[in-house]
Amino acid sequence: MTNQEWKFTTKDIAEKPDLFTSGHRACAGCGPATVLRLIMKATRGPTIVTEATGCMEVVSSIYPYTSWAVPWLHTAFETAAANASGIEAALKVMKRKGRLKQEHVDVLAFAGDGGTYDIGLQALSGAVERGHDFLFVLYDNEAYMNTGIQRSGGTPLGAATSTTPAGSVLPGKLEHKKPIAEIMLAHEMPYVATASPYYWKDMLTKVRKGLEVDGPAFLHVFAPCPRGWRSDPAKSIEYSKLAVESCVFPLWESVNGICQLSVPSKLVALAPQKKKSVSEYMQGQGRFRHLFTPQNKNLLEEIQRMTDEKWQRLLKKCQTEKT
Amino acid sequence: MTSREKSWKEIAPAGVCSKSSIEFLTGDWKTYMPVRDVEKCTLCLTCVLFCPDGAIRWRPEKGDIEFDYSYCKGCGICANECPTKAITMKLEKE
Amino acid sequence: MKSICKQRLMALSGDEAVAHAVKQSDVDVVAAYPITPQTIIVEKFGEYVANGEVQTEFVCTESEHSALAACLAASVMGARTFTASASAGLALMHEMLFVTSGSRAPVVMAIANRALSAPLNIHGDQSDSMAERDSGWIQVYVENSQEAYDSIIQAFRIAEDVGVLLPIIVGLDGFTLSHSLENVKVLEDDAVKKFVGIRQLPNVLTHEGKSVPFRLDPDNPMTMGPIAFPNYYFEFKRQQDEAMKNALGLIQEVNSEFAELCGRGYGNGLVEAYHLVDAEVAVVCVGSTAGTLKTVVDSLRNEGVKAGLLRLRTFRPLPVEEIRSALASVKAVAVMDKSLSFGGNGGAVFHEVRHALYDVDDRPYVVNYVYGLGGRDVNPRELRGVFEDLQGILRTRRVANLVRYLGLRE
Numbered sequence: 030m031t032n033q034e035w036k037f038t039t040k041d042i043a044e045k046p047d048l049f050t051s052g053h054r055a056c057a058g059c060g061p062a063t064v065l066r067l068i069m070k071a072t073r074g075p076t077i078v079t080e081a082t083g084c085m086e087v088v089s090s091i092y093p094y095t096s097w098a099v100p101w102l103h104t105a106f107e108t109a110a111a112n113a114s115g116i117e118a119a120l121k122v123m124k125r126k127g128r129l130k131q132e133h134v135d136v137l138a139f140a141g142d143g144g145t146y147d148i149g150l151q152a153l154s155g156a157v158e159r160g161h162d163f164l165f166v167l168y169d170n171e172a173y174m175n176t177g178i179q180r181s182g183g184t185p186l187g188a189a190t191s192t193t194p195a196g197s198v199l200p201g202k203l204e205h206k207k208p209i210a211e212i213m214l215a216h217e218m219p220y221v222a223t224a225s226p227y228y229w230k231d232m233l234t235k236v237r238k239g240l241e242v243d244g245p246a247f248l249h250v251f252a253p254c255p256r257g258w259r260s261d262p263a264k265s266i267e268y269s270k271l272a273v274e275s276c277v278f279p280l281w282e283s284v285n286g287i288c289q290l291s292v293p294s295k296l297v298a299l300a301p302q303k304k305k306s307v308s309e310y311m312q313g314q315g316r317f318r319h320l321f322t323p324q325n326k327n328l329l330e331e332i333q334r335m336t337d338e339k340w341q342r343l344l345k346k347c348q349t350e351k352t
Numbered sequence: 353m354t355s356r357e358k359s360w361k362e363i364a365p366a367g368v369c370s371k372s373s374i375e376f377l378t379g380d381w382k383t384y385m386p387v388r389d390v391e392k393c394t395l396c397l398t399c400v401l402f403c404p405d406g407a408i409r410w411r412p413e414k415g416d417i418e419f420d421y422s423y424c425k426g427c428g429i430c431a432n433e434c435p436t437k438a439i440t441m442k443l444e445k446e
Numbered sequence: 447m448k449s450i451c452k453q454r455l456m457a458l459s460g461d462e463a464v465a466h467a468v469k470q471s472d473v474d475v476v477a478a479y480p481i482t483p484q485t486i487i488v489e490k491f492g493e494y495v496a497n498g499e500v501q502t503e504f505v506c507t508e509s510e511h512s513a514l515a516a517c518l519a520a521s522v523m524g525a526r527t528f529t530a531s532a533s534a535g536l537a538l539m540h541e542m543l544f545v546t547s548g549s550r551a552p553v554v555m556a557i558a559n560r561a562l563s564a565p566l567n568i569h570g571d572q573s574d575s576m577a578e579r580d581s582g583w584i585q586v587y588v589e590n591s592q593e594a595y596d597s598i599i600q601a602f603r604i605a606e607d608v609g610v611l612l613p614i615i616v617g618l619d620g621f622t623l624s625h626s627l628e629n630v631k632v633l634e635d636d637a638v639k640k641f642v643g644i645r646q647l648p649n650v651l652t653h654e655g656k657s658v659p660f661r662l663d664p665d666n667p668m669t670m671g672p673i674a675f676p677n678y679y680f681e682f683k684r685q686q687d688e689a690m691k692n693a694l695g696l697i698q699e700v701n702s703e704f705a706e707l708c709g710r711g712y713g714n715g716l717v718e719a720y721h722l723v724d725a726e727v728a729v730v731c732v733g734s735t736a737g738t739l740k741t742v743v744d745s746l747r748n749e750g751v752k753a754g755l756l757r758l759r760t761f762r763p764l765p766v767e768e769i770r771s772a773l774a775s776v777k778a779v780a781v782m783d784k785s786l787s788f789g790g791n792g793g794a795v796f797h798e799v800r801h802a803l804y805d806v807d808d809r810p811y812v813v814n815y816v817y818g819l820g821g822r823d824v825n826p827r828e829l830r831g832v833f834e835d836l837q838g839i840l841r842t843r844r845v846a847n848l849v850r851y852l853g854l855r856e
Contacts, residue, residue: 043397043410051406051423052373057381058427062404075664079519092678094376095369095653095669100662102522103671104515104545111512115477115519115527116662118503122474122525126501134664152515155508229401255427263428263441266402360681360688364650365611366550367682368660369669372653 035237042233045070046098053096054088058262060253060269061085061168064226065139068166068250069099071233073240076135077116078102081109081144084175084254085168107148109140110156113163135240136163142183143173146207150182157216157245164239164246167209170254178257182207185277186335187328188316190257195319200328205335213247214283220246222282227270228293235282251278259315268310273297275310276340281347290347298344307333378405382426384441386419392438393417399430399439450709453631460591460623461486463630464530464556464616467598469494470638474525477505477516481535482568483620484558488530510535514542514553521551522670524661526602526645529553532620533560536574540581546613547582547686549671550660552605552645553613555583556598559733559784560620561820569821570620572733573785576794582686584614584693585762587732589718591628594618596710599638600700608648609692619734619784621821633708641707690763697760716765718757719772721747725754727836728776730769730799732758735782735817735824742829753833758795769802778811778836779803782852784818792816792849811839817852824853 048069055062065085069076079102080086086103089096104112117136123129140149145167153165172190173179180190185206189195193202214221220242224232232250239246251269255262272278273293280291290298297304308329311317320329364370386399386408400408400417407424410417431439458466465487468476478488488506495504503520507513510531517527531539536557546553557575561567575585584604588594597616605614618624633641647659650668658666674682694716701715712718718736721743722728731739736757746753756772758765773779781800783793790797796814803809815832817824832852839845 039397039401040410040412043400044412047406049406050372050374051420052376052378053405054376054378055404057404057425058429059404063402063429066404066406067401077523077662077664087673089373090369090669090672091373092367092672092674093370093653094373095371095672096373097669098372098667100664100667101669102519102662104518104549105541107511108515108519108542111507111515112519114505114507114512115475115516115521116523118475118477118505118516119520119523119525122501122503123523125503126474131664151508152512155512158508159505226402261428263432265404265427266429266433357677358681360684363678363681363685364652365648365660365682365685366548366670367672367674367678368650369653369672370651 035234037233042067042070048072048098049089050096050098052094054091055084056256056262058255058265060226060265061141061170063266064168064250064252067226067229067233068236071236072135072137073237075131076137078137078139079109079112079116080138081140081149082106083141083144084170085139085141087175106144107152109138109144109149110152110165113138113165114156114159114161117161117163137240138163138165140165140167141174142167142169142171142181146182146209154216157213157218157247160244162244164236164248166248166250168250168252170252170257172257174254174257183209187320187332189319190316200319200325210247210249214286217286218247219244219285220283223249223251223278223280225251225269225273225278225280227266228273228280231280231291231293257316260313264313268314271305271310275305275307276336277307277310279340279343281343288347290344307336377422378425379422382424382444384426384428385421385424385444386428386430386439387442388419389438389440392436394436396435398433398435402429402433404429448706451633451637451707453633453708456630456632457627458591458595458630459486459625459627460594460618461558461625462490463591463595464598464618465490465494466632467595467638468528469500470633470635471599471602471642472526472639473502473528475503475505475517475520475527476529477507477513477520477527478529479507479510479513479531479535481510481532483560483570483624484530484532484556486624487556487558510538511542514539514546517553518542518546518549518551521553522549522662524645524647524659526606527553528555530556530558532558533562533574536578537562540578543578543581543583548682550611551613552611554598554601554605555613555615557615557617558620558624559617567820570622571784571819571821572617573819575615575617576785578615579762579794582612583762584612584690584760585617586614586760587617587758588623589734589736589757591623591626592630592710593712594623595630595632596704599641600704602642603700604693604697606645607696608646610689610696611648612686612689612693617733622734631708637707641704694763694765712759713757714768716760717768717772718759720755720757722754722756722772722776724752725776726752727778727833727840728754728756728773729780729782729832730756730758730795731782732761732795733784735784738824738826739829742826742833746830746833751833751837761795764798764802766802769799770806773803773810776810778839780813780815780832780836783814783816786816786819796849811845813839813845814849815852816849822853828852
């Protein structure tokens with residue numbers, strides 16, 4: 030892994046051309062769209078992107094229009110990481126046989142929580158185990174949004190989705206959010222990190238680190254969906270801030286297995302009195318509205334308790350692994 | 353099907369896209385539009401970064417930002433994130 | 447007449463012959479997952495890689511679905527790709543088969559034809575690739591290991607032709623061919639490399655308004671695999687069907703060119719007619735059983751029976767004209783199926799041959815023999831019985847059963 034410190038300012042990013050261009054058909058206020066747009070600005074080029082079926086894939090590639098100014102391939106829902114493996118293998122052999130013009134090409138895979146947690150997990154795990162040189166970015170809007178907001182392995186406990194609605198008997202999803210970043214960490218891969226678009230500088234630094242690392246890298250990005258979360262489209266970025274401030278989505282990174290808390294979460298750790306409650310994070314999200322009724326009081330408390338527990342475990346982990 | 357749609361003999365195989373989405377204007381989606389108070393704007397470029405549609409651009413040659421209403425979907429993220437509250441969402445008049 | 451190229455004799459099983467052909471064909475990426483009875487192909491290839499005999503990138507994927515996805519992605523990078531599978535593995539790839547052909551990626555895949563579960567069966571029948579006949583892949587079935595070797599080499603040329611640009615399956619019967627040692631004449635490395643050549647790419651118009659080679663290239667970005675709504679999708683499918691039509695001619699050309707090079711042609715590439723010129727009774731067969739049938743036809747001919755055999759080498763695209771002309775004199779045809787389309791009143795080959803013959807003047811009797819499912823062996827005596835049944839049909843002018851199960855315990 031190179032120790033290259035990528036220095037950039039807001040103006041640097043703002044001036045970079047959009048490689049994920051305007052005219053895509055994402056909803057107004059789409060979190061993933063901001064995530065992808067910013068991440069593409071952080072690429073160092075040349076880049077080849079492959080993407081799993083999902084919101085971002087569909088909205089950016091409605092024939093005959095494309096929002097991609099880089100080579101881009103979509104094949105199926107499960108296959109983001111398998112495609113990345115094939116592209117990377119082709120680049121390697123083309124270089125070996127003297128047919129590659131470029132010195133190096135970055136392979137970048139995008140997938141939503143569907144194409145990562147669930148149907149795409151096998152291909153991701155396999156590609157990482159094989160050590161392909163690529164960056165896999167998960168844009169997590171916490172449900173299968175493109176097909177109508179159905180629950181995924183990434184849907185958090187208590188969230189209402191179209192397959193786990195909040196009804197008179199059941200209060201939304203009963204299962205926990207799969208700890209996908211920890212699962213990837215357990216693969217003992219070179220680079221794993223979590224990011225949130227409000228903290229764009231942190232996010233883009235991590236993107237560059239992931240691209241620069243030699244071998245597989247995984248970036249879990251929190252990406253609010255106003256449509257699926259039934260929240261104000263204007264607040265998508267704000268929610269990505271609240272998620273970190275309430276420790277629902279802490280920011281950390283792991284370089285060769287050593288975990289470090291990222292600055293935004295470090296600040297929360299240093300000033301625990303300023304840590305926000307999960308209720309504050311959930312306010313205004315229609316998918317959690319039922320949790321504020323008297324009969325779901327226990328569940329809400331349970332969620333707060335578990336969030337705190339997980340946060341403490343993370344703090345301990347990062348403490349003990351301080352280099 | 354309009355007469356200018358191409359036949360199977362004319363299109364590129366395998367669905368290789370033939371137009372950039374820049375030609376697809378999403379600006380008519382919005383109900384509210386962002387209006388900037390230039391006095392309050394510090395050109396921090398936060399709105400430029402956070403716009404999901406890249407509809408706010410930093411123009412270094414002008415030393416200013418510009419709003420491209422032909423793509424803006426009126427989500428209001430720019431107004432919500434502006435640190436000086438320089439942007440307000442106003443009902444778009446026809 | 448030009449002399450044929452230098453070749454040497456090797457003792458190879460069908461799988462080994464396939465692997466050897468892949469080794470010589472300057473393949474860029476092999477992404478595969480093992481499954482009986484294809485395992486020897488990937489194992490042999492692993493040996494080549496370990497010994498530095500190939501420059502190929504060998505990706506041992508974690509499933510067949512990912513294997514084909516990786517091959518597809520490598521192929522649209524402009525790389526020459528190969529994979530192999532069978533049975534459940536091919537079934538697992540099902541979704542990706544359609545994506546690959548729809549993406550016009552010329553992946554070459556060897557299928558060591560094997561029965562599908564349930565119950566689990568590792569032995570040879572053709573239900574795996576017959577079930578994929580709608581997937582838009584060219585399908586060529588071989589009679590022996592020699593043809594397996596020859597057809598893999600030809601496959602790269604067929605698939606990569608810019609007028610075709612379709613993926614191709616080369617089917618060899620599981621265990622019967624995949625694991626049986628045969629004499630195989632192999633060409634020299636240079637001769638194969640020259641025959642397969644460098645992969646050519648057509649030019650496509652991208653969203654940048656440039657006409658550039660059809661591959662993922664940072665210098666010429668293009669978007670592949672979009673969503674196409676009802677107002678566009680149909681046209682892409684029509685293009686695929688046209689490519690299949692182009693393949694009919696190309697398969698014949700490649701067959702001739704290969705025959706000129708090494709002295710071996712397989713009929714006209716689409717079908718192989720054996721003693722059909724004046725045949726009155728004939729069997730249509732796909733795959734290795736044709737070999738046994740040839741000896742049966744020989745002995746019947748010795749007895750004065752006007753028997754013949756039509757081996758369908760290419761199943762997709764279906765060579766309708768060749769089927770009609772080859773069987774022009776035949777009055778009773780038995781179509782052999784080493785697979786079964788449940789509830790479909792017979793097997794796939796039967797359906798399609800009968801369909802091809804429907805429009806001929808004075809069409810023959812066409813009956814179906816489903817045989818060999820799950821690797822059940824069929825012997826010359828049973829096959830001789832088929833011809834006797836056909837003679838019976840002509841005598842009585844009656845078909846007792848349109849679909850029969852040969853070798854089944856009734």
